[in-house]
Amino acid sequence: xxxxxxxxxxxxxxxxxxxxxxxxxxxxxxxxxxxxxxxxxxxxxxxxxxxxxxxxxxxxxxxxxxxxxxxxxxxxxxxxxxxxxxxxxxxxxxxxxxxxxxxxxxxxxxxxxxxxxxxxxxxxxxxxxxxxxxxxxxxxxxxxxxxxxxxxxxxxxxxxxxxxxxxxxxxxxxxxxxxxxxxxxxxxxxxxxxxxxxxxxxxxxxxxxxxxxxxxxxxxxxxxxxxxxxxxxxxxxxxxxxxxxxxxxxxxxxxxxxxxxxxxxxxxxxxxxxxxxxxxxxxxxxxxxxxxxxxxxxxxxxxxxxxxxxxxxxxx
Amino acid sequence: xxxxxxxxxxxxxxxxxxxxxxxxxxxxxxxxxxxxxxxxxxxxxxxxxxxxxxxxxxxxxxxxxxxxxxxxxxxxxxxxxxxxxxxxxxxxxxxxxxxxxxxxxxxxxxxxxxxxxxxxxxxxxxxxxxxxxxxxxxxxxxxxxxxxxxxxxxxxxxxxxxxxxxxxxxxxxxxxxxxxxxxxxxxxxxxxxxxxxxxxxxxxxxxxxxxxxxxxxxxxxxxxxxxxxxxxxxxxxxxxxxxxxxxxxx
Numbered sequence: 001x002x003x004x005x006x007x008x009x010x011x012x013x014x015x016x017x018x019x020x021x022x023x024x025x026x027x028x029x030x031x032x033x034x035x036x037x038x039x040x041x042x043x044x045x046x047x048x049x050x051x052x053x054x055x056x057x058x059x060x061x062x063x064x065x066x067x068x069x070x071x072x073x074x075x076x077x078x079x080x081x082x083x084x085x086x087x088x089x090x091x092x093x094x095x096x097x098x099x100x101x102x103x104x105x106x107x108x109x110x111x112x113x114x115x116x117x118x119x120x121x122x123x124x125x126x127x128x129x130x131x132x133x134x135x136x137x138x139x140x141x142x143x144x145x146x147x148x149x150x151x152x153x154x155x156x157x158x159x160x161x162x163x164x165x166x167x168x169x170x171x172x173x174x175x176x177x178x179x180x181x182x183x184x185x186x187x188x189x190x191x192x193x194x195x196x197x198x199x200x201x202x203x204x205x206x207x208x209x210x211x212x213x214x215x216x217x218x219x220x221x222x223x224x225x226x227x228x229x230x231x232x233x234x235x236x237x238x239x240x241x242x243x244x245x246x247x248x249x250x251x252x253x254x255x256x257x258x259x260x261x262x263x264x265x266x267x268x269x270x271x272x273x274x275x276x277x278x279x280x281x282x283x284x285x286x287x288x289x290x291x292x293x294x295x296x297x298x299x300x301x302x303x304x305x306x307x308x309x310x311x312x313x314x315x316x
Numbered sequence: 317x318x319x320x321x322x323x324x325x326x327x328x329x330x331x332x333x334x335x336x337x338x339x340x341x342x343x344x345x346x347x348x349x350x351x352x353x354x355x356x357x358x359x360x361x362x363x364x365x366x367x368x369x370x371x372x373x374x375x376x377x378x379x380x381x382x383x384x385x386x387x388x389x390x391x392x393x394x395x396x397x398x399x400x401x402x403x404x405x406x407x408x409x410x411x412x413x414x415x416x417x418x419x420x421x422x423x424x425x426x427x428x429x430x431x432x433x434x435x436x437x438x439x440x441x442x443x444x445x446x447x448x449x450x451x452x453x454x455x456x457x458x459x460x461x462x463x464x465x466x467x468x469x470x471x472x473x474x475x476x477x478x479x480x481x482x483x484x485x486x487x488x489x490x491x492x493x494x495x496x497x498x499x500x501x502x503x504x505x506x507x508x509x510x511x512x513x514x515x516x517x518x519x520x521x522x523x524x525x526x527x528x529x530x531x532x533x534x535x536x537x538x539x540x541x542x543x544x545x546x547x548x549x550x551x552x553x554x555x556x557x558x559x560x561x562x563x564x565x566x
Contacts, residue, residue, distance in 0.1 A: 071445065094474075105414055105447075105450050108411075112532075123535070128439055133335050136538075141531045177486045182482045185478040194477075240475065246436070246439070265329070289548070294547055295546055296551070
């Protein structure tokens with residue numbers, strides 16, 4: 001009998017879309033799952049989790065140190081209850097990637113990262129080589145530790161009735177080896193990149209941080225998130241949390257507009273599962289056109305203002 | 317202070333990979349190989365520490381086939397003092413690699429271990445975290461800035477989804493590198509010559525006497541499903557028509 005636990009991910013008191021997608025993945029392993037909420041204040045998060053479809057129990061652990069989610073501390077709490085489960089899941093965000101391998105190694109089990117398909121309780125599919133190949137993996141570990149690529153699963157919905165919430169009894173002392181100092185989180189005025197329905201992304205072709213504003217303007221008319229290639233980030237046009245790609249964020253929106261992006265393997269790995277891909281580039285040979293559904297060859301400084309105008313006209 | 321830099325030989329990041337027809341894996345014969353880019357960054361960081369006299373000794377280690385020695389020679393040419401090759405033809409998963417590295421750490425006693433956040437072939441992003449867990453050391457993953465506060469503490473800026481996070485970590489610890497940590501150098505020709513004289517110790521994996529059973533098997537490797545062929549359009553009005561009327565995404 002499979003018993004699945006999902007570790008809740010939250011940011012500023014809200015459950016993240018990546019976590020909601022991970023619950024969906026969990027419910028494909030068994031029909032139902034349990035959720036573990038670790039936070040400095042759990043009440044609100046726990047009652048939200050208790051109302052998720054197919055969640056049968058929410059377990060909570062609260063401690064002041066969890067105003068910051070350090071891997072050493074999270075792992076300690078997760079490990080205290082792993083024996084109750086056959087599968088432990090978290091989203092493969094920087095949150096999940098950070099502590100899950102620590103949990104797996106302490107349990108002496110292999111971890112499967114970035115699972116995109118659940119074949120059955122023992123068989124899973126995951127991308128390798130920047131998404132240029134997929135491997136099917138069969139695991140016979142007693143406890144299966146998985147991180148899940150959120151864009152491959154839809155978000156779990158809510159139900160009317162809430163399930164049971166239970167506090168974990170644990171003698172816990174925060175690690176003295178790691179101390180949180182500060183975080184720098186730029187204020188988001190647009191949809192969050194990994195859960196946005198539409199994304200407009202700019203690359204080296206924009207030429208400057210100033211010109212990148214053209215991308216932001218289009219994004220705002222479309223209520224889209226703004227993305228960037230690694231080249232644009234390295235050139236300093238935008239901060240690095242805008243980066244879409246193997247080493248940045250993996251996205252799969254309904255519409256992805258790539259402007260002035262050549263389409264390096266690195267970038268394509270992060271966005272090729274988008275439903276509709278549009279490429280705007282002056283080089284007709286740019287590799288991005290090979291995966292684009294619609295391509296427009298031309299000068300982006302002429303095309304972007306026209307596009308902004310056309311979208312604006314549509315809204316009237 | 318002594319730093320250990322684990323590194324992996326992988327298919328060069330600019331090579332287009334091909335999945336074998338029998339679904340057993342990805343073609344790696346006669347393909348250009350190089351040091352995993354994230355490990356190059358780890359090596360560069362270690363060299364910078366040595367240049368600042370923060371560390372005195374850099375040990376590079378690689379686990380795998382004989383050709384891993386090329387990667388280690390490269391590390392020696394860049395500035396590593398000695399290298400250790402643990403030879404095996406087995407394909408190993410991050411947990412097994414972490415156990416071998418734990419053994420290396422226990423025999424070499426480094427003060428700090430710095431390594432790539434992930435290998436660009438298996439894309440696992442696990443080994444550093446697993447190694448830290450096995451050693452009972454703290455970890456600082458996805459580092460984009462590292463600063464030694466004193467001989468016992470480092471301050472690390474980490475790249476996280478919402479932005480950046482700064483933590484203070486006590487040594488010994490494991491740090492994994494993000495791309496933005498530094499710009500790796502190229503080895504100078506005289507250093508490539510000198511590297512040939514530096515110590516590169518080779519030992520068989522069996523000498524570690526580790527139990528490395530795996531309960532995980534790859535059953536099939538396949539290429540991604542191809543996207544349907546796209547359409548080239550003339551102008552913005554055609555594009556708007558396609559997005560608004562046909563695909564209905566605007």
